Amino acid sequence: MSETGSNFILEAIEADLAADRVRAICTRFPPEPNGYLHIGSAKAIWINYSMAKKYQGVFNLRFDDTNPVREDEEYVQAIEQDIRWLLGEAPNGGVFYGSDYFDQCYEYAVRLIRDGKAYVCDLSADELRQTRGTLVEPGQNSPYRDRGVEENLGLFEGMKSGLYPNGSRTLRAKIDMASPNMNLRDPALYRILHAEHHRQGDKWCIYPLYDYAHPIQDAIEGVTHSLCSIEFENHRPLYDWVVNNIDFAQKPHQYEFARLNVTHTVMSKRYLRELVETGRVDGWDDPRMPTLCALRRRGYTPTAILEFVQRAGISKTYSLVDLRLLEYCVREELNRTAPRRIAVLDPIRLTITNYPQDKTETFPLSNNPVDPESGTREVMFSRELFVERADFSETPPPKWQRLKPGGEVRLMGSYIIRCDEVVRGPDGEITELRCTADLETGNKTPADGRKVRGTIHWVSAAHAVDGGAFLYDNLFTLENVNDVPEDANYMDFLNPDSRTVLSACKLEAALADTRPGDRFQFVRNGYFCADTKHPGMFNRIVVLKDSFSAE
RNA sequence: UGGGCUGUAGCCAAGCCGGUAAGGCACCAGACUUUGACUCUGGCAUUGCGCAGGUUCGAGUCCUGCCAGCCCAGCCA
Numbered sequence: 001m002s003e004t005g006s007n008f009i010l011e012a013i014e015a016d017l018a019a020d021r022v023r024a025i026c027t028r029f030p031p032e033p034n035g036y037l038h039i040g041s042a043k044a045i046w047i048n049y050s051m052a053k054k055y056q057g058v059f060n061l062r063f064d065d066t067n068p069v070r071e072d073e074e075y076v077q078a079i080e081q082d083i084r085w086l087l088g089e090a091p092n093g094g095v096f097y098g099s100d101y102f103d104q105c106y107e108y109a110v111r112l113i114r115d116g117k118a119y120v121c122d123l124s125a126d127e128l129r130q131t132r133g134t135l136v137e138p139g140q141n142s143p144y145r146d147r148g149v150e151e152n153l154g155l156f157e158g159m160k161s162g163l164y165p166n167g168s169r170t171l172r173a174k175i176d177m178a179s180p181n182m183n184l185r186d187p188a189l190y191r192i193l194h195a196e197h198h199r200q201g202d203k204w205c206i207y208p209l210y211d212y213a214h215p216i217q218d219a220i221e222g223v224t225h226s227l228c229s230i231e232f233e234n235h236r237p238l239y240d241w242v243v244n245n246i247d248f249a250q251k252p253h254q255y256e257f258a259r260l261n262v263t264h265t266v267m268s269k270r271y272l273r274e275l276v277e278t279g280r281v282d283g284w285d286d287p288r289m290p291t292l293c294a295l296r297r298r299g300y301t302p303t304a305i306l307e308f309v310q311r312a313g314i315s316k317t318y319s320l321v322d323l324r325l326l327e328y329c330v331r332e333e334l335n336r337t338a339p340r341r342i343a344v345l346d347p348i349r350l351t352i353t354n355y356p357q358d359k360t361e362t363f364p365l366s367n368n369p370v371d372p373e374s375g376t377r378e379v380m381f382s383r384e385l386f387v388e389r390a391d392f393s394e395t396p397p398p399k400w401q402r403l404k405p406g407g408e409v410r411l412m413g414s415y416i417i418r419c420d421e422v423v424r425g426p427d428g429e430i431t432e433l434r435c436t437a438d439l440e441t442g443n444k445t446p447a448d449g450r451k452v453r454g455t456i457h458w459v460s461a462a463h464a465v466d467g468g469a470f471l472y473d474n475l476f477t478l479e480n481v482n483d484v485p486e487d488a489n490y491m492d493f494l495n496p497d498s499r500t501v502l503s504a505c506k507l508e509a510a511l512a513d514t515r516p517g518d519r520f521q522f523v524r525n526g527y528f529c530a531d532t533k534h535p536g537m538f539n540r541i542v543v544l545k546d547s548f549s550a551e
Numbered sequence: 552u553g554g555g556c557u558g559u560a561g562c563c564a565a566g567c568c569g570g571u572a573a574g575g576c577a578c579c580a581g582a583c584u585u586u587g588a589c590u591c592u593g594g595c596a597u598u599g600c601g602c603a604g605g606u607u608c609g610a611g612u613c614c615u616g617c618c619a620g621c622c623c624a625g626c627c628a
Contacts, residue, residue: 011567032628067627125626132624136553139624170626180554182624191626210628234555234623256556258621263562269628311575313564315557318621322562325576335589342586370589401587410585443585455585 007314009255013051013225022224022250025057026093029083030064030214030228033075033198035269036284036291037082039305039326043260046309048227049087060093060221066213068197076198078284082292086302098217099200105208105216106160108246109171109189113152117245118189119145120155121172128170131177132185138178139185145174159192162205166192173212175241183238187211211235215242218252226252229259230316260312261320265290304330339367339374342412342457347386349432349461352417354439355383360460363443365413380463381414391456392433394422401454403433409454414443416452 016022027048031041052059061083065071084090112118121144123131133139147155159169171190179185189212194205208216218226226239233256243251261267266275272289275281285293295305308329312321342365360382367374392403403409408418415437423432441447 007565030628034628064628070627121626123626128626129624134553134624137624138553167626172626182554185624188626193626207626209626214628230556231622232628236555258557311563313575315564317557317564319563322576325563328576331588340586366585369586399587412585414585416585445585452585454587457586 008316009047009051009225009227009257009314010054012255013055016224016253017055024224025052025055026060026222026224027052027057027227028060028062028093028218028221028223029091030062030098030217031079032064032067032070033072033079034067034070035075035273036078036293037086038267038269038272038289038291039262039265039295039308040260040267040290042086042292042305043257043309043312044227044229045083045086046306047257047314049091051225051227052093057224058093058222059091060096060223061091062096062098062217062221064210064214064217065097065099065197065199066207066210068193068195068200068207071198073198078293082296085296086292086305088302093221096217096221097199098213099197101213101217101220102200102204102208104220105213106206108216109156109208109212110153112173112189112245113156113171114149115245116149116174118152118171118173119147120152120159121145121170121186121188122168123170125167128188132182133177135182141177142172142186145186156190159190159206160204162194164192166194168192171206173238173241175238181234181237183211183235184241187238211238212242215239215252215254216246219243219246219248219250222250223252224250226254228254228256230256231259232256256316257314258316258318260309261318262290262326263320263323265323299334300330301333304333307333335370337368337371340365340369342379342459344386344388344457344459344464346389347459348389348392348430350385350387350417350458351432351434352383352385352415352437353420353434354436357383359383360463363414379413380460382460382462384461385411385458386461386464387411387433387456387458389430391454392419392430394430402456403454407454408438408452409456410452411437411458412455414458415439416441416446 013025017025029045029048031037037045049059051057061080063076063079065076080095109118113120119142121128121142123142123144128142131140131142155169156171158164159171169192170188172186172188175184175186177185188209190206190208192205193207195207196202197204197207214226217223232239232254236254236256239254259267266272267290272284272291275289276284276286281288284291285297287294287298292305296302305326308326311325311329312319360380362378362380364376365379366376387403391409393400394405396402396404396407401409403417403419405419405422408416410416417435417437419433419435421434422430423434425431438446446452
C-alpha cells in the first residue's frame with residue numbers, strides 16, 4: 001500500500017501535535033450495527049485507522065448502538081469480522097459499545113439539568129416539529145423550556161423509571177431556538193423508547209440520541225480526532241456544545257471528509273438492506289453487493305480495497321469515483337500474486353488429427369509468468385481438447401489473432417495448431433474444430449522463424465475438471481456497463497422497465513486444469529466478473545479462490 | 552429564501568508563505584509478448600484552475616462581487 005498522502009486531516013493532526021494540544025492520537029470507527037459494512041465504510045475505517053497508525057496511536061471500533069429498534073447482534077458480529085479482515089488485525093484500541101456508556105450519559109444529563117442547560121419537554125413529536133421553525137424562520141421556545149431544575153430532575157427520573165409512554169417527553173438541550181443551524185434549536189438529547197436493547201436488554205427505556213451520545217463516547221474513550229463524513233459537519237457545533245458543557249478534561253474534536261461514491265454502485269445501507277430483505281439478492285454477501293463480505297467472496301483482497309480507498313483520496317469535495325479504479329487496484333495486485341490456471345468457460349471440441357489416439361503427455365505451465373518464484377505445473381495434453389468458443393471465428397474481424405480456418409494459433413504452453421476443418425451439427429452449429437499440430441516445434445518457437453500471434457487456452461477433454469465457477473454481473477451492469485448512467489440510482493434499479501435492473505449472469509461451470517474439488521474464480525481481462533474494458537474478450541487469469549479465503 | 556461546506560482535465564487529486572498547473576485512473580498511438588494480459592515508450596488543462604472584476608512586475612494561490620452543487624427543518628445515525 002502506498003503512503004497516506006497529504007490531506008487536511010493530516011495537517012490538523014500535525015498542528016495539534018505541534019501545538020501540544022494532544023500527546024497521542026486516538027481515533028475510532030463508530031458503525032451503527034444495523035447493516036453490513038460496504039466499500040464506502042472502508043474509507044471511514046481506513047482514514048481513522050491509518051491516522052492512528054501513522055502516529056503510533058490508538059484505533060477503536062465502537063458500535064454506536066443507541067437506537068435499539070434498528071440494531072441487531074448479527075450485524076455486530078459481521079462488522080467486527082469484516083474489519084478484522086480488511087485491516088488484517090483487530091483494532092488495537094479495542095472493541096467498545098456506545099450502550100455501555102449509558103450510565104455515564106445519564107449522569108451527565110442530570111448534570112446538564114442541574115446546570116440549567118437541559119430540560120424535559122412535553123411536546124409531542126408533531127408539536128416539536130411545528131415549533132422548530134424553518135430554514136428561514138426561527139423556532140419558538142417550548143412552553144416547558146423554563147421549568148425549574150427540581151421539576152426537570154423529577155421528570156427525567158420518571159422518564160428513566162418508565163413512568164411515561166414512548167414519545168410523550170424528551171430531554172432537550174437549552175441552546176437557541178433562533179439559531180440558523182437547525183441542530184442547535186434545542187435538540188433532543190433523550191427520547192423514551194420502551195424497547196429491548198440487543199446488549200442492554202430491558203435495562204433502559206430512555207435512549208440518548210446520536211448528537212448527545214457520540215461526543216460523550218469519544219470523550220470517555222479518549223478519542224482525540226473524531227473523523228467522520230461530511231453530513232455531520234452541521235452537527236459539529238452541537239458536538240462541541242456537549243463536550244464543552246460537560247466540560248471534559250480532554251476534549252475530542254470532530255473533522256469531516258467527503259464520503260465515497262463509486263460509479264454504478266449503490267452505497268446506501270438502507271437500500272442494500274432492502275435488497276436483502278426483499279430477496280432481490282441472496283444475502284448481504286451476494287456477489288453483486290458492494291459489501292465487504294461480498295467483495296471478499298468475489299476474490300477482492302483487503303489490500304486492494306484499501307489501496308483503492310487511498311487512491312480515491314481524502315478531501316471535502318463531493319466525488320463519484322470511477323469503478324475502474326477499484327478494478328485497477330485488484331488487477332494490479334492479483335497480477336502479481338494470483339496463481340494462474342488455464343480454463344474454458346464455453347467449450348467447443350477441438351481434435352488434433354495428427355496426434356495419436358491413445359497418447360497423452362504433459363506440458364509445464366507457469367503458475368504465474370510475472371512471478372518467477374511461482375514455479376510450474378504439469379498439464380495433461382491429448383488428442384481431444386476443448387477450447388473457448390469465442391476463440392474461434394470463421395469470419396474473423398480485422399486484426400483477429402486467434403483461431404480461424406486455415407490459421408495458426410498457439411495452445412498456451414503447448415503446440416502450435418492449424419485449423420483445417422470446421423464440423424457442424426444438424427442445426428448448423430459448429431460442433432468441432434479439426435486441427436493439425438506442429439509436432440516438430442512442440443512448445444518451442446518454430447525453427448523457421450515464423451510468428452504465431454494468437455495464444456489460446458485449452459484443456460484436455462478427458463482430463464479437464466468441472467470447476468463449478470460462477471460469473472456474476474455487477475449490481476448495475478447489464479450487457480454493457482457503458483449503457484448505464486454513472487449516477488444510476490436505486491429507483492432506476494427497482495424499476496422493472498428500466499435498463500438498470502438487477503441482472504446476474506450466472507455461469508454454472510467451467511473446465512480447467514485444476515484438481516477435483518478446487519474452487520476458483522475468473523478474472524476477465526483482469527476485471528472481476530463484468531468486463532468494462534474489452535467486452536467479449538477473455539483473458540483468463542484464473543485465480544484459485546482458496547488462495548484468498550475469508551478466514 | 553437562513554446557515555454550513557465545496558467548485559483544478561472524462562474521473563479522482565496535489566498545489567505550503569503569490570512566481571509561471573504534481574501524480575493516479577481512463578483514454579489514444581507505438582514497441583514487446585507462448586495470457587490481444589503484464590511491461591515499456593510517447594500523447595493527453597494550446598497563459599487554462601466555476602464566472603467576472605480588482606491588487607501586483609507576476610494570481611489556481613490575495614481582495615470584491617456573482618454563479619453552481621451538496622448538507623441541515625428525525626424523539627435516525
